[in-house]
Amino acid sequence: MVTSSTPLVERLDWDSQFFGREIGRARVGRLDATTADRLAYDARAAGLACVYFAAGIDDFETVLAAERLGCHLVDVRVVLERPELTTIPSGASDTDFRIEPARDGDLPQLERIATEVARLSRYAADPRFRGEETERLYRTWIQNAWNGYVDKVLVARDAGGDVLGFACPKMHGELCDLQLLGVAGAQRQRKLGRALVLAAMTWGREQGATRMQAVTQARNLPAQRLFQQLGFLTAEVKLYYHLWLTPDR
Ligand SMILES: CC(C)(COP(=O)(O)OP(=O)(O)OC[C@H]1O[C@@H](n2cnc3c(N)ncnc32)[C@H](O)[C@@H]1OP(=O)(O)O)[C@@H](O)C(=O)NCCC(=O)NCCS
Secondary structure: OOOOOOOEEOOHHHHHHOOOOEEEEEOOOOOOHHHHHHHHHHHOOOOOOEEEEEEOOOOHHHHHHHHHOOOOOEEEEEEEEEOOOOOOOOOOOOOOOOEEEOOOOOOHHHHHHHHHHHHHHOOOOOOOOOHHHHHHHHHHHHHHHHHHOOOOOEEEOOOOEEEEEEEEEEOOEEEEEEEEEOOHHOOOOOOOHHHHHHHHHHHHHHHHOOOOEEEOOOHHHHHHHHHHHHHOOOEEEEEEEEEEEOOOO
C-alpha cells in the first residue's frame, strides 16, 4: 500500500543493471498535478534516470498530469484473453513445418528471431534506448526462457531442421500466459503464428489451464488479428510512459 510517506517510485534492480542506468517504476497508476510533482521529486531523490509509468486508458486526469510532467508515451499495451480452452480449433495438417518442443542447439536461431521481434517493443519506441540495447534485451529474454523462466519453449521447424518461430507459455495457476511469440521476418504470413498459438493453447490445456493470456501492443495489428481470430478478447488496455529525469546526452 502506498502511504503519504512511501516514495511514489521504486528502483528496478534487474532493469538498472541490464541497461547500466538507474531505472525505476511508479508505484501508483493515477496522477494529478500534486502527485505528479511528488513522483518526479521522489524519482530524483532516488537518483533515477528513467521511470516506467502505466496509466488507465480512460483516466484523462492522469494522462494530462503525465503529459505535463514530460512523460513520453512509448506503448499502448493490450492484454488479450482467451476466456476458455475447452474449444481449440484444429490446426492445418498439410503444412511444410511442424510444431514441437525446442531442442538442444536451437538457441542461436531463437536469439536471431527474438532480435527481430525486439523492433516492436516499447524500448524501440523510446529513442533514449539504443537499438542494440533493445535487441540484447530480447535475446536475454529468450535465453532466460530457454533456461527455465517459462514452462515450455515450442518451436516451428521446417523439414531441414531450421527454427522458423517460437511460442513460450508459462503457467500461473489456471491461467496460461503466452510470454513470447515470434516468427522470423521472412517466414511471416504462412500460418506459423497461428500454429504456434494453437500449440501453446493445447499445451496450456494439458497443464490444467482454463484460460490463456497474451500481451501485445495496440500498434501490432498482425498480432491482434491473429489472437482475435483464435477467440481472444481484449481484457485490458494501458498507456505506457517513460519519464526521463536526466538530460539526453
Ligand atoms: C504476429 C506474428 C506472430 C504473426 O505470425 P504469422 O506467422 O505471420 O501469422 P499467420 O500467418 O499465422 O497469420 C494468422 C493471422 O494473423 C493475422 N496476421 C498475420 N500477419 C498479418 C499482417 N501482416 N497484417 C494483418 N494481419 C496479419 C491475420 O489475421 C492472419 O490470418 P489470415 O492469414 O487468415 O488473414 C508475426 O507477425 C510476428 O512474429 N510478429 C512479431 C512478433 C510479435 O508481434 N509477437 C506477438 C506479440 S504478442
